[in-house]
Amino acid sequence: MASVNKVILVGNLGKDPEVRHLEGGVAVARFPIATSETFKDKNGEKQERTEWHNIVVWRGLAEVAEKYLKKGQSVYIEGKIRTNNYQDKEGIQRYSTEIVADNMTMLGGRTDAGANNSNPETAGSSSGGRAEAPAFEGEPDDLPF
Amino acid sequence: MASVNKVILVGNLGKDPEVRHLEGGVAVARFPIATSETFKDKNGEKQERTEWHNIVVWRGLAEVAEKYLKKGQSVYIEGKIRTNNYQDKEGIQRYSTEIVADNMTMLGGRTDAGANNSNPETAGSSSGGRAEAPAFEGEPDDLPF
Protein backbone atom coordinates (compact mmCIF):
# COMPACT_ATOMS: atom_id res chain seq x y z
CA MET A 1 0.00 0.00 0.00
CA ALA A 2 1.24 3.39 -0.93
CA SER A 3 1.87 5.46 2.13
CA VAL A 4 4.12 8.20 3.42
CA ASN A 5 4.69 9.29 7.00
CA LYS A 6 7.17 12.14 7.11
CA VAL A 7 7.86 14.86 9.65
CA ILE A 8 10.16 17.84 9.32
CA LEU A 9 10.93 19.92 12.38
CA VAL A 10 13.21 22.78 13.27
CA GLY A 11 13.17 23.50 16.97
CA ASN A 12 15.12 23.79 20.19
CA LEU A 13 15.97 21.07 22.66
CA GLY A 14 14.11 21.48 25.93
CA LYS A 15 16.55 19.18 27.74
CA ASP A 16 19.80 17.39 27.13
CA PRO A 17 19.29 14.06 25.36
CA GLU A 18 18.85 10.99 27.54
CA VAL A 19 20.84 8.15 26.08
CA ARG A 20 20.57 4.45 26.78
CA HIS A 21 22.88 1.78 25.45
CA LEU A 22 20.98 -1.43 24.93
CA GLU A 23 22.39 -4.91 25.13
CA GLY A 24 24.09 -5.48 21.79
CA GLY A 25 25.54 -2.00 21.80
CA VAL A 26 22.60 -0.26 20.17
CA ALA A 27 22.15 3.29 21.42
CA VAL A 28 18.87 5.15 21.70
CA ALA A 29 18.52 8.80 22.61
CA ARG A 30 15.44 10.77 23.51
CA PHE A 31 14.94 14.48 23.83
CA PRO A 32 12.11 17.01 23.54
CA ILE A 33 12.16 19.84 21.07
CA ALA A 34 9.93 22.87 20.97
CA THR A 35 8.44 24.57 17.96
CA SER A 36 6.59 27.83 18.36
CA GLU A 37 4.20 29.83 16.31
CA THR A 38 2.80 33.26 16.92
CA PHE A 39 -0.66 34.36 15.97
CA LYS A 40 -3.07 37.13 16.75
CA ASP A 41 -6.04 36.31 18.94
CA LYS A 42 -9.53 37.76 18.51
CA ASN A 43 -8.49 40.97 20.21
CA GLY A 44 -5.54 41.39 17.90
CA GLU A 45 -3.13 40.54 20.71
CA LYS A 46 -0.07 38.60 19.69
CA GLN A 47 -0.03 35.15 21.20
CA GLU A 48 2.48 32.35 21.11
CA ARG A 49 1.82 28.65 21.11
CA THR A 50 4.58 26.19 21.76
CA GLU A 51 4.41 22.61 20.63
CA TRP A 52 6.57 19.95 22.25
CA HIS A 53 7.80 16.99 20.22
CA ASN A 54 9.38 13.88 21.73
CA ILE A 55 12.25 12.88 19.51
CA VAL A 56 13.73 9.38 19.44
CA VAL A 57 16.92 8.54 17.57
CA TRP A 58 18.68 5.21 17.25
CA ARG A 59 22.19 3.92 16.71
CA GLY A 60 24.55 6.37 15.00
CA LEU A 61 22.22 9.31 15.34
CA ALA A 62 21.82 8.58 19.05
CA GLU A 63 25.57 8.77 19.44
CA VAL A 64 25.64 12.04 17.53
CA ALA A 65 22.87 13.35 19.81
CA GLU A 66 24.77 12.24 22.90
CA LYS A 67 27.96 13.94 21.82
CA TYR A 68 26.75 17.14 20.22
CA LEU A 69 23.22 18.06 21.24
CA LYS A 70 22.40 19.97 24.36
CA LYS A 71 19.50 21.85 25.89
CA GLY A 72 18.80 25.02 23.97
CA GLN A 73 20.38 23.87 20.72
CA SER A 74 18.49 24.26 17.48
CA VAL A 75 18.11 21.16 15.31
CA TYR A 76 16.60 20.11 12.02
CA ILE A 77 14.82 16.78 12.39
CA GLU A 78 13.43 14.51 9.72
CA GLY A 79 11.51 11.43 10.71
CA LYS A 80 8.14 9.79 11.12
CA ILE A 81 5.30 9.92 13.58
CA ARG A 82 4.85 6.96 15.84
CA THR A 83 2.09 6.55 18.38
CA ASN A 84 2.67 3.93 21.03
CA ASN A 85 -0.11 2.66 23.16
CA TYR A 86 0.24 1.17 26.57
CA GLN A 87 -1.82 0.45 29.63
CA ASP A 88 -1.38 2.85 32.48
CA LYS A 89 -1.31 1.59 36.08
CA GLU A 90 -5.10 1.65 36.21
CA GLY A 91 -5.17 -0.59 33.16
CA ILE A 92 -6.48 2.11 30.90
CA GLN A 93 -5.25 2.35 27.32
CA ARG A 94 -3.02 5.41 26.85
CA TYR A 95 -1.29 6.86 23.82
CA SER A 96 2.04 8.51 23.49
CA THR A 97 3.23 10.08 20.27
CA GLU A 98 6.86 10.45 19.35
CA ILE A 99 8.96 11.33 16.33
CA VAL A 100 11.39 8.63 15.25
CA ALA A 101 14.09 10.61 13.49
CA ASP A 102 16.20 9.25 10.66
CA ASN A 103 17.98 12.47 9.77
CA MET A 104 19.21 15.23 12.03
CA THR A 105 21.23 18.37 11.46
CA MET A 106 22.51 20.75 14.08
CA LEU A 107 21.61 24.34 13.37
CA GLY A 108 23.39 26.02 16.24
CA GLY A 109 20.74 27.55 18.43
CA ARG A 110 21.42 29.57 21.54
CA THR A 111 24.98 30.72 21.08
CA ASP A 112 25.90 30.16 24.72
CA ALA A 113 24.26 26.79 24.82
CA GLY A 114 27.53 24.93 24.95
CA ALA A 115 27.74 21.30 24.01
CA ASN A 116 29.04 18.23 25.75
CA ASN A 117 31.86 18.55 23.31
CA SER A 118 34.54 21.04 24.16
CA ASN A 119 34.36 22.63 20.74
CA PRO A 120 30.75 22.69 19.66
CA GLU A 121 31.51 24.76 16.60
CA THR A 122 33.55 22.02 15.03
CA ALA A 123 31.58 19.16 16.47
CA GLY A 124 29.31 18.83 13.50
CA SER A 125 31.96 19.25 10.90
CA SER A 126 34.26 16.70 12.54
CA SER A 127 31.63 14.13 11.76
CA GLY A 128 31.53 15.15 8.14
CA GLY A 129 30.02 18.57 8.26
CA ARG A 130 26.55 17.25 8.75
CA ALA A 131 25.55 16.04 12.16
CA GLU A 132 24.40 12.64 11.12
CA ALA A 133 25.71 9.14 11.00
CA PRO A 134 26.64 8.25 7.42
CA ALA A 135 25.21 4.81 8.03
CA PHE A 136 21.78 6.39 8.20
CA GLU A 137 21.95 8.08 4.87
CA GLY A 138 19.30 7.01 2.43
CA GLU A 139 21.88 6.84 -0.29
CA PRO A 140 25.53 5.81 -0.23
CA ASP A 141 27.65 8.62 -1.54
CA ASP A 142 30.68 6.77 -2.80
CA LEU A 143 29.26 5.60 -6.05
CA PRO A 144 29.59 6.99 -9.53
CA PHE A 145 26.97 9.72 -9.79
CA MET B 1 12.02 32.40 16.57
CA ALA B 2 13.17 29.97 13.95
CA SER B 3 10.98 26.92 14.00
CA VAL B 4 9.30 24.57 11.61
CA ASN B 5 6.57 22.02 12.30
CA LYS B 6 5.67 20.22 9.12
CA VAL B 7 4.04 16.88 8.41
CA ILE B 8 3.58 15.15 5.09
CA LEU B 9 1.37 12.10 4.89
CA VAL B 10 0.02 9.87 2.19
CA GLY B 11 -2.51 7.43 3.54
CA ASN B 12 -6.04 6.09 3.41
CA LEU B 13 -9.07 7.31 5.29
CA GLY B 14 -10.21 4.90 7.95
CA LYS B 15 -13.65 6.50 8.13
CA ASP B 16 -15.69 9.11 6.35
CA PRO B 17 -14.92 12.62 7.58
CA GLU B 18 -17.01 13.97 10.45
CA VAL B 19 -17.87 17.56 9.73
CA ARG B 20 -19.16 20.21 12.09
CA HIS B 21 -20.29 23.68 11.14
CA LEU B 22 -19.49 26.11 13.89
CA GLU B 23 -21.38 29.27 14.67
CA GLY B 24 -20.17 31.82 12.16
CA GLY B 25 -20.22 29.28 9.40
CA VAL B 26 -16.73 27.92 9.92
CA ALA B 27 -16.47 24.25 9.07
CA VAL B 28 -14.16 21.73 10.66
CA ALA B 29 -13.71 18.16 9.53
CA ARG B 30 -11.95 15.28 11.22
CA PHE B 31 -10.93 11.93 9.87
CA PRO B 32 -8.32 9.27 10.56
CA ILE B 33 -5.83 8.15 7.97
CA ALA B 34 -3.58 5.12 8.08
CA THR B 35 -0.01 4.83 6.96
CA SER B 36 1.71 1.46 6.88
CA GLU B 37 5.22 0.23 6.76
CA THR B 38 6.52 -3.25 6.41
CA PHE B 39 9.67 -4.52 8.04
CA LYS B 40 11.35 -7.79 8.81
CA ASP B 41 11.35 -8.96 12.39
CA LYS B 42 14.23 -10.80 14.07
CA ASN B 43 13.19 -14.05 12.47
CA GLY B 44 13.16 -12.52 9.03
CA GLU B 45 9.38 -12.63 8.94
CA LYS B 46 7.69 -9.77 7.15
CA GLN B 47 5.64 -7.66 9.51
CA GLU B 48 3.41 -4.68 8.93
CA ARG B 49 2.85 -1.78 11.25
CA THR B 50 0.00 0.63 10.71
CA GLU B 51 0.04 4.11 12.11
CA TRP B 52 -3.17 6.04 12.56
CA HIS B 53 -3.18 9.83 12.25
CA ASN B 54 -6.05 12.06 13.31
CA ILE B 55 -6.49 14.72 10.69
CA VAL B 56 -8.23 18.04 11.30
CA VAL B 57 -9.07 20.48 8.53
CA TRP B 58 -10.76 23.85 8.72
CA ARG B 59 -12.89 26.08 6.55
CA GLY B 60 -12.52 25.50 2.80
CA LEU B 61 -10.57 22.29 3.21
CA ALA B 62 -13.23 20.97 5.58
CA GLU B 63 -15.81 21.55 2.90
CA VAL B 64 -13.64 19.80 0.35
CA ALA B 65 -13.26 16.90 2.77
CA GLU B 66 -17.00 16.76 3.33
CA LYS B 67 -17.76 16.69 -0.36
CA TYR B 68 -15.05 14.52 -1.78
CA LEU B 69 -13.36 12.34 0.83
CA LYS B 70 -14.64 9.01 1.91
CA LYS B 71 -13.46 5.94 3.78
CA GLY B 72 -10.84 4.11 1.77
CA GLN B 73 -9.74 7.10 -0.27
CA SER B 74 -6.05 7.88 -0.53
CA VAL B 75 -4.99 11.45 0.31
CA TYR B 76 -1.88 13.56 0.44
CA ILE B 77 -1.88 15.69 3.58
CA GLU B 78 0.40 18.55 4.53
CA GLY B 79 0.09 20.13 7.93
CA LYS B 80 1.50 20.44 11.41
CA ILE B 81 1.51 18.38 14.55
CA ARG B 82 -0.62 19.61 17.41
CA THR B 83 -0.85 17.95 20.78
CA ASN B 84 -3.81 18.93 22.91
CA ASN B 85 -3.95 18.19 26.57
CA TYR B 86 -7.05 17.78 28.61
CA GLN B 87 -8.19 16.32 31.89
CA ASP B 88 -9.95 13.01 31.64
CA LYS B 89 -12.95 12.23 33.84
CA GLU B 90 -10.64 11.14 36.65
CA GLY B 91 -8.95 14.52 36.46
CA ILE B 92 -5.74 13.10 35.03
CA GLN B 93 -3.82 15.02 32.37
CA ARG B 94 -4.12 13.31 29.01
CA TYR B 95 -2.63 14.08 25.63
CA SER B 96 -4.07 13.77 22.19
CA THR B 97 -2.06 14.37 19.05
CA GLU B 98 -3.58 15.44 15.78
CA ILE B 99 -2.46 16.76 12.42
CA VAL B 100 -3.86 20.14 11.48
CA ALA B 101 -3.76 20.07 7.69
CA ASP B 102 -3.34 23.13 5.53
CA ASN B 103 -2.98 21.36 2.22
CA MET B 104 -4.73 18.27 0.95
CA THR B 105 -4.79 16.44 -2.35
CA MET B 106 -6.95 13.48 -3.27
CA LEU B 107 -4.96 10.63 -4.74
CA GLY B 108 -7.76 8.26 -5.59
CA GLY B 109 -7.34 5.30 -3.31
CA ARG B 110 -9.55 2.24 -3.25
CA THR B 111 -11.17 2.27 -6.64
CA ASP B 112 -14.48 1.09 -5.26
CA ALA B 113 -14.42 3.63 -2.48
CA GLY B 114 -16.93 5.89 -4.12
CA ALA B 115 -17.29 9.44 -2.89
CA ASN B 116 -20.18 11.50 -1.62
CA ASN B 117 -19.94 13.09 -5.00
CA SER B 118 -21.52 11.18 -7.81
CA ASN B 119 -18.44 11.45 -9.97
CA PRO B 120 -15.40 11.00 -7.77
CA GLU B 121 -13.00 10.96 -10.70
CA THR B 122 -13.78 14.53 -11.61
CA ALA B 123 -14.42 15.75 -8.11
CA GLY B 124 -10.91 16.97 -7.61
CA SER B 125 -10.48 18.49 -11.01
CA SER B 126 -13.81 20.27 -10.88
CA SER B 127 -12.42 22.24 -7.98
CA GLY B 128 -9.35 23.20 -9.93
CA GLY B 129 -7.57 19.94 -10.35
CA ARG B 130 -6.21 20.00 -6.87
CA ALA B 131 -8.50 19.21 -3.99
CA GLU B 132 -7.85 22.25 -1.93
CA ALA B 133 -9.47 25.57 -1.25
CA PRO B 134 -7.63 28.32 -3.14
CA ALA B 135 -7.96 30.49 -0.05
CA PHE B 136 -5.51 28.20 1.69
CA GLU B 137 -2.81 28.49 -0.88
CA GLY B 138 0.43 29.90 0.43
CA GLU B 139 0.74 32.01 -2.66
CA PRO B 140 -1.81 33.76 -4.84
CA ASP B 141 -1.42 32.60 -8.39
CA ASP B 142 -2.87 35.51 -10.28
CA LEU B 143 0.20 37.69 -10.28
CA PRO B 144 2.84 38.20 -12.91
CA PHE B 145 5.32 35.34 -12.39
Next chain:
Amino acid sequence: MASVNKVILVGNLGKDPEVRHLEGGVAVARFPIATSETFKDKNGEKQERTEWHNIVVWRGLAEVAEKYLKKGQSVYIEGKIRTNNYQDKEGIQRYSTEIVADNMTMLGGRTDAGANNSNPETAGSSSGGRAEAPAFEGEPDDLPF
Protein backbone atom coordinates in the same frame (compact mmCIF):
# COMPACT_ATOMS: atom_id res chain seq x y z
CA MET C 1 27.70 22.51 7.85
CA ALA C 2 24.02 22.62 8.44
CA SER C 3 22.19 22.15 5.21
CA VAL C 4 19.14 20.40 3.85
CA ASN C 5 18.20 19.76 0.23
CA LYS C 6 14.90 17.94 0.06
CA VAL C 7 12.28 17.58 -2.63
CA ILE C 8 8.87 15.96 -2.38
CA LEU C 9 6.87 15.38 -5.53
CA VAL C 10 3.67 13.66 -6.49
CA GLY C 11 3.21 13.51 -10.21
CA ASN C 12 2.74 11.36 -13.28
CA LEU C 13 5.37 9.80 -15.45
CA GLY C 14 5.59 11.41 -18.88
CA LYS C 15 7.43 8.41 -20.32
CA ASP C 16 8.47 4.93 -19.35
CA PRO C 17 11.72 4.89 -17.37
CA GLU C 18 14.95 4.53 -19.31
CA VAL C 19 17.20 2.14 -17.49
CA ARG C 20 20.92 1.61 -17.89
CA HIS C 21 22.98 -1.06 -16.19
CA LEU C 22 26.46 0.20 -15.54
CA GLU C 23 29.57 -1.88 -15.32
CA GLY C 24 29.54 -3.40 -11.86
CA GLY C 25 25.85 -4.09 -12.08
CA VAL C 26 24.67 -0.74 -10.79
CA ALA C 27 21.39 0.31 -12.35
CA VAL C 28 20.27 3.84 -13.02
CA ALA C 29 16.84 4.84 -14.26
CA ARG C 30 15.59 8.16 -15.54
CA PHE C 31 12.09 9.38 -16.18
CA PRO C 32 10.20 12.66 -16.30
CA ILE C 33 7.25 13.39 -14.07
CA ALA C 34 4.76 16.20 -14.39
CA THR C 35 3.21 18.26 -11.64
CA SER C 36 0.43 20.70 -12.42
CA GLU C 37 -1.12 23.64 -10.73
CA THR C 38 -4.11 25.67 -11.70
CA PHE C 39 -4.47 29.36 -11.11
CA LYS C 40 -6.58 32.23 -12.25
CA ASP C 41 -5.05 34.74 -14.61
CA LYS C 42 -5.70 38.48 -14.54
CA ASN C 43 -8.96 38.00 -16.40
CA GLY C 44 -10.16 35.44 -13.91
CA GLU C 45 -9.67 32.68 -16.46
CA LYS C 46 -8.53 29.36 -15.09
CA GLN C 47 -5.08 28.45 -16.31
CA GLU C 48 -2.93 25.41 -15.80
CA ARG C 49 0.81 25.26 -15.58
CA THR C 50 2.67 21.99 -15.83
CA GLU C 51 6.12 21.54 -14.43
CA TRP C 52 8.36 18.75 -15.67
CA HIS C 53 10.90 17.15 -13.33
CA ASN C 54 13.69 14.87 -14.44
CA ILE C 55 13.94 12.04 -11.96
CA VAL C 56 17.03 9.89 -11.48
CA VAL C 57 17.09 6.79 -9.33
CA TRP C 58 19.95 4.42 -8.60
CA ARG C 59 20.43 0.78 -7.71
CA GLY C 60 17.46 -0.88 -6.05
CA LEU C 61 15.10 1.98 -6.80
CA ALA C 62 16.14 1.87 -10.44
CA GLU C 63 15.18 -1.77 -10.58
CA VAL C 64 11.86 -1.01 -8.95
CA ALA C 65 11.32 1.75 -11.52
CA GLU C 66 12.19 -0.60 -14.36
CA LYS C 67 9.80 -3.27 -13.18
CA TYR C 68 6.84 -1.30 -11.99
CA LEU C 69 6.73 2.23 -13.32
CA LYS C 70 5.24 3.15 -16.64
CA LYS C 71 4.09 6.23 -18.48
CA GLY C 72 1.00 7.70 -16.88
CA GLN C 73 1.60 6.19 -13.44
CA SER C 74 1.41 8.43 -10.42
CA VAL C 75 4.38 8.35 -8.02
CA TYR C 76 5.48 9.92 -4.78
CA ILE C 77 9.13 10.93 -5.00
CA GLU C 78 11.47 12.07 -2.27
CA GLY C 79 14.94 13.24 -3.15
CA LYS C 80 17.27 16.14 -3.65
CA ILE C 81 17.87 18.73 -6.31
CA ARG C 82 21.02 18.37 -8.36
CA THR C 83 22.15 20.76 -11.04
CA ASN C 84 24.76 19.46 -13.43
CA ASN C 85 26.70 21.75 -15.63
CA TYR C 86 28.30 20.83 -18.88
CA GLN C 87 29.63 22.41 -22.02
CA ASP C 88 27.39 22.22 -25.02
CA LYS C 89 28.81 21.58 -28.49
CA GLU C 90 29.53 25.29 -28.90
CA GLY C 91 31.54 25.17 -25.70
CA ILE C 92 29.03 27.18 -23.74
CA GLN C 93 28.31 26.33 -20.11
CA ARG C 94 24.85 24.83 -19.75
CA TYR C 95 22.88 23.69 -16.73
CA SER C 96 20.59 20.77 -16.29
CA THR C 97 18.58 20.22 -13.12
CA GLU C 98 17.40 16.83 -11.99
CA ILE C 99 15.92 15.21 -8.90
CA VAL C 100 17.97 12.40 -7.44
CA ALA C 101 15.36 10.32 -5.65
CA ASP C 102 16.07 8.23 -2.59
CA ASN C 103 12.53 7.24 -1.84
CA MET C 104 9.71 6.40 -4.19
CA THR C 105 6.19 5.11 -3.76
CA MET C 106 3.76 4.12 -6.47
CA LEU C 107 0.39 5.76 -6.11
CA GLY C 108 -1.45 4.12 -8.98
CA GLY C 109 -2.14 6.83 -11.49
CA ARG C 110 -3.91 6.38 -14.79
CA THR C 111 -5.90 3.25 -14.29
CA ASP C 112 -5.27 2.07 -17.81
CA ALA C 113 -1.58 2.74 -17.59
CA GLY C 114 -0.63 -0.86 -17.17
CA ALA C 115 2.80 -1.75 -15.91
CA ASN C 116 5.61 -3.84 -17.24
CA ASN C 117 4.54 -6.22 -14.55
CA SER C 118 1.52 -8.33 -15.33
CA ASN C 119 -0.16 -7.40 -12.09
CA PRO C 120 0.53 -3.79 -11.34
CA GLU C 121 -1.88 -3.68 -8.43
CA THR C 122 0.20 -6.07 -6.40
CA ALA C 123 3.54 -4.97 -7.73
CA GLY C 124 4.12 -2.53 -4.95
CA SER C 125 2.87 -4.70 -2.18
CA SER C 126 4.84 -7.70 -3.34
CA SER C 127 7.96 -5.72 -2.70
CA GLY C 128 6.87 -4.96 0.82
CA GLY C 129 3.94 -2.69 0.31
CA ARG C 130 6.12 0.27 -0.39
CA ALA C 131 7.81 0.52 -3.77
CA GLU C 132 11.32 0.98 -2.58
CA ALA C 133 14.41 -1.06 -2.08
CA PRO C 134 14.84 -1.91 1.60
CA ALA C 135 18.53 -1.16 1.20
CA PHE C 136 17.64 2.49 0.70
CA GLU C 137 15.69 2.84 3.88
CA GLY C 138 17.04 5.46 6.23
CA GLU C 139 16.48 3.10 9.10
CA PRO C 140 16.71 -0.67 9.39
CA ASP C 141 13.42 -1.99 10.60
CA ASP C 142 14.50 -5.23 12.20
CA LEU C 143 15.66 -3.82 15.48
CA PRO C 144 13.92 -3.57 18.80
CA PHE C 145 11.75 -0.46 18.60
Next chain:
Amino acid sequence: MASVNKVILVGNLGKDPEVRHLEGGVAVARFPIATSETFKDKNGEKQERTEWHNIVVWRGLAEVAEKYLKKGQSVYIEGKIRTNNYQDKEGIQRYSTEIVADNMTMLGGRTDAGANNSNPETAGSSSGGRAEAPAFEGEPDDLPF
Protein backbone atom coordinates in the same frame (compact mmCIF):
# COMPACT_ATOMS: atom_id res chain seq x y z
CA MET D 1 -4.96 16.16 -11.14
CA ALA D 2 -3.29 15.14 -7.94
CA SER D 3 0.14 16.60 -7.76
CA VAL D 4 2.63 17.98 -5.27
CA ASN D 5 5.73 20.06 -5.94
CA LYS D 6 7.47 20.85 -2.70
CA VAL D 7 11.02 21.83 -1.83
CA ILE D 8 12.58 22.20 1.59
CA LEU D 9 16.02 23.74 1.87
CA VAL D 10 18.32 24.86 4.64
CA GLY D 11 21.32 26.72 3.31
CA ASN D 12 23.37 29.88 3.27
CA LEU D 13 22.91 32.93 1.10
CA GLY D 14 25.69 33.33 -1.42
CA LYS D 15 24.84 36.98 -2.00
CA ASP D 16 22.59 39.66 -0.58
CA PRO D 17 19.08 39.52 -2.02
CA GLU D 18 18.38 41.57 -5.12
CA VAL D 19 15.02 43.23 -4.75
CA ARG D 20 12.82 44.80 -7.39
CA HIS D 21 9.62 46.70 -6.79
CA LEU D 22 7.26 46.21 -9.68
CA GLU D 23 4.62 48.63 -10.84
CA GLY D 24 1.71 48.14 -8.48
CA GLY D 25 4.02 47.91 -5.50
CA VAL D 26 4.66 44.19 -5.69
CA ALA D 27 8.15 43.27 -4.52
CA VAL D 28 10.22 40.36 -5.77
CA ALA D 29 13.54 39.28 -4.31
CA ARG D 30 16.09 36.84 -5.64
CA PHE D 31 19.08 35.29 -3.95
CA PRO D 32 21.17 32.14 -4.26
CA ILE D 33 21.56 29.69 -1.40
CA ALA D 34 24.06 26.90 -1.10
CA THR D 35 23.52 23.45 0.30
CA SER D 36 26.48 21.12 0.79
CA GLU D 37 26.95 17.48 1.29
CA THR D 38 30.07 15.54 2.07
CA PHE D 39 30.81 12.10 0.82
CA LYS D 40 33.73 9.73 0.47
CA ASP D 41 35.09 9.17 -3.01
CA LYS D 42 36.38 5.85 -4.32
CA ASN D 43 39.70 6.38 -2.57
CA GLY D 44 37.99 7.02 0.74
CA GLU D 45 38.86 10.72 0.52
CA LYS D 46 36.28 13.08 1.93
CA GLN D 47 34.78 15.27 -0.74
CA GLU D 48 32.27 18.08 -0.63
CA ARG D 49 29.69 18.96 -3.21
CA THR D 50 27.88 22.25 -3.12
CA GLU D 51 24.55 22.79 -4.76
CA TRP D 52 23.34 26.28 -5.62
CA HIS D 53 19.64 27.10 -5.59
CA ASN D 54 18.13 30.25 -7.04
CA ILE D 55 15.45 31.45 -4.66
CA VAL D 56 12.62 33.77 -5.68
CA VAL D 57 10.24 35.32 -3.17
CA TRP D 58 7.32 37.63 -3.76
CA ARG D 59 5.45 40.36 -1.89
CA GLY D 60 5.72 40.21 1.88
CA LEU D 61 8.46 37.60 1.86
CA ALA D 62 10.45 39.73 -0.57
CA GLU D 63 10.28 42.60 1.87
CA VAL D 64 11.36 40.35 4.71
CA ALA D 65 14.27 39.17 2.55
CA GLU D 66 15.21 42.73 1.73
CA LYS D 67 15.22 43.80 5.36
CA TYR D 68 16.69 40.84 7.13
CA LEU D 69 18.59 38.51 4.85
CA LYS D 70 22.20 39.01 3.94
CA LYS D 71 25.03 37.08 2.38
CA GLY D 72 26.18 34.30 4.66
CA GLN D 73 22.92 34.00 6.58
CA SER D 74 21.35 30.60 7.05
CA VAL D 75 17.71 30.22 6.03
CA TYR D 76 14.99 27.61 5.96
CA ILE D 77 13.11 27.76 2.67
CA GLU D 78 9.91 26.04 1.64
CA GLY D 79 8.65 26.37 -1.88
CA LYS D 80 8.26 24.76 -5.26
CA ILE D 81 10.48 24.05 -8.23
CA ARG D 82 9.91 26.14 -11.32
CA THR D 83 11.77 25.74 -14.59
CA ASN D 84 11.56 28.65 -16.97
CA ASN D 85 12.55 28.34 -20.56
CA TYR D 86 13.72 31.10 -22.77
CA GLN D 87 15.59 31.64 -26.00
CA ASP D 88 19.18 32.69 -25.63
CA LYS D 89 20.70 35.25 -27.96
CA GLU D 90 21.44 32.53 -30.52
CA GLY D 91 17.78 31.60 -30.47
CA ILE D 92 18.41 28.32 -28.71
CA GLN D 93 15.97 27.08 -26.10
CA ARG D 94 17.51 27.29 -22.61
CA TYR D 95 16.22 26.28 -19.21
CA SER D 96 16.62 27.93 -15.88
CA THR D 97 15.40 26.34 -12.67
CA GLU D 98 14.47 28.32 -9.59
CA ILE D 99 12.73 27.78 -6.27
CA VAL D 100 9.67 29.93 -5.72
CA ALA D 101 9.49 30.14 -1.93
CA ASP D 102 6.27 30.54 0.01
CA ASN D 103 7.72 30.15 3.47
CA MET D 104 11.03 31.29 4.85
CA THR D 105 12.60 31.28 8.29
CA MET D 106 15.89 32.85 9.28
CA LEU D 107 18.17 30.45 11.10
CA GLY D 108 21.04 32.76 11.94
CA GLY D 109 24.02 31.58 9.97
CA ARG D 110 27.48 33.06 10.15
CA THR D 111 27.51 34.95 13.41
CA ASP D 112 29.39 37.89 11.99
CA ALA D 113 27.26 38.04 8.89
CA GLY D 114 25.49 41.20 9.95
CA ALA D 115 22.19 42.16 8.41
CA ASN D 116 20.87 45.21 6.68
CA ASN D 117 19.07 45.77 9.94
CA SER D 118 21.13 47.24 12.75
CA ASN D 119 20.03 44.57 15.16
CA PRO D 120 19.85 41.31 13.29
CA GLU D 121 19.12 39.33 16.44
CA THR D 122 15.78 41.01 16.91
CA ALA D 123 15.00 41.43 13.25
CA GLY D 124 13.12 38.19 12.97
CA SER D 125 11.23 38.53 16.21
CA SER D 126 10.13 42.07 15.46
CA SER D 127 8.15 40.63 12.61
CA GLY D 128 6.50 38.10 14.85
CA GLY D 129 9.36 35.84 15.80
CA ARG D 130 9.28 34.06 12.50
CA ALA D 131 10.78 35.71 9.46
CA GLU D 132 7.81 35.47 7.25
CA ALA D 133 4.95 37.61 6.13
CA PRO D 134 1.76 36.52 7.94
CA ALA D 135 -0.10 37.11 4.69
CA PHE D 136 1.70 34.14 3.20
CA GLU D 137 0.70 31.71 5.88
CA GLY D 138 -1.30 28.78 4.62
CA GLU D 139 -3.68 29.15 7.53
CA PRO D 140 -5.00 32.21 9.33
CA ASP D 141 -4.12 32.00 12.99
CA ASP D 142 -6.80 34.14 14.51
CA LEU D 143 -9.58 31.60 14.50
CA PRO D 144 -10.84 29.30 17.22
CA PHE D 145 -8.59 26.27 17.11
Next chain:
DNA sequence: TTTT
Protein backbone atom coordinates in the same frame (compact mmCIF):
# COMPACT_ATOMS: atom_id res chain seq x y z
C1' DT E 1 11.15 21.87 29.03
C1' DT E 2 13.39 25.48 24.43
C1' DT E 3 13.80 29.74 21.72
C1' DT E 4 12.57 34.79 20.18
Next chain:
DNA sequence: TTTT
Protein backbone atom coordinates in the same frame (compact mmCIF):
# COMPACT_ATOMS: atom_id res chain seq x y z
C1' DT F 1 28.54 32.85 -4.64
C1' DT F 2 27.70 30.46 1.11
C1' DT F 3 28.94 27.63 5.13
C1' DT F 4 31.80 24.00 8.03
